[in-house]
Amino acid sequence: SQQGEEDPQALSIQEGENATMNCSYKTSINNLQWYRQNSGRGLVHLILIRSNEREKHSGRLRVTLDTSKKSSSLLITASRAADTASYFCAPSRSYIPTFGRGTSLIVHP
Amino acid sequence: NAGVTQTPKFQVLKTGQSMTLQCAQDMNHEYMSWYRQDPGMGLRLIHYSVGAGITDQGEVPNGYNVSRSTTEDFPLRLLSAAPSQTSVYFCASSQGGLMNTEAFFGQGTRLTVV
Numbered sequence: 001s002q003q004g005e006e007d008p009q010a011l012s013i014q015e016g017e018n019a020t021m022n023c024s025y026k027t028s029i030n031n032l033q034w035y036r037q038n039s040g041r042g043l044v045h046l047i048l049i050r051s052n053e054r055e056k057h058s059g060r061l062r063v064t065l066d067t068s069k070k071s072s073s074l075l076i077t078a079s080r081a082a083d084t085a086s087y088f089c090a091p092s093r094s095y096i097p098t099f100g101r102g103t104s105l106i107v108h109p
Numbered sequence: 110n111a112g113v114t115q116t117p118k119f120q121v122l123k124t125g126q127s128m129t130l131q132c133a134q135d136m137n138h139e140y141m142s143w144y145r146q147d148p149g150m151g152l153r154l155i156h157y158s159v160g161a162g163i164t165d166q167g168e169v170p171n172g173y174n175v176s177r178s179t180t181e182d183f184p185l186r187l188l189s190a191a192p193s194q195t196s197v198y199f200c201a202s203s204q205g206g207l208m209n210t211e212a213f214f215g216q217g218t219r220l221t222v223v
Binding site for chain 2: 003031033035040041042043044045048088090092095096097098099100101102
């Protein structure tokens with residue numbers, strides 16, 4: 001299975017702190033994507049990192065990818081209450097993403 | 110630009126009833142997929158399509174049928190609903206190609222089978 005496994009399953013922090021989520025996977029990939037899901041809604045794409053990239057930034061998001069360890073991390077800097085959501089990684093060899101159970105992030109104001 | 114549209118948003122079925130969950134996208138995407146999301150289980154892939162006329166099974170296909178007669182539509186059929194199919198269903202589409210693998214999701218259909 002290509003799906004990733006996110007860690008931790010739950011994360012609770014204060015506003016202004018950084019939040020780090022990790023993703024591990026088992027097969028070789030072409031790219032890895034991170035998605036966000038607000039409660040009960042559809043997933044929203046955050047960032048894609050290709051297998052030949054090691055780090056990528058988008059606003060307050062920083063994603064790293066280590067293909068030798070088959071792992072990725074998502075860092076959200078200076079978290080806001082509005083960042084409260086579930087976060088999913090999707091390692092992929094194809095165009096159909098598959099997902100793990102996600103990390104539930106709660107940012108307390 | 111509507112993106113991915115799912116209908117209905119909510120549905121209650123009796124065990125044994127059949128129904129079709131509709132999914133339409135207006136982005137001319139080749140790839141479409143259906144997922145179900147249960148508490149604590151993340152999203153599990155039910156069926157997917159890589160183009161009109163082409164479908165394949167995902168991780169949890171039993172009890173569901175799909176077809177893809179047009180690029181825009183990818184309906185999911187429950188032939189005989191069971192309580193185990195109570196879930197939130199999401200449809201997604203993506204353009205494909207190494208430069209365009211971002212998936213766009215619908216807002217979901219919350220299905221209860223009693």
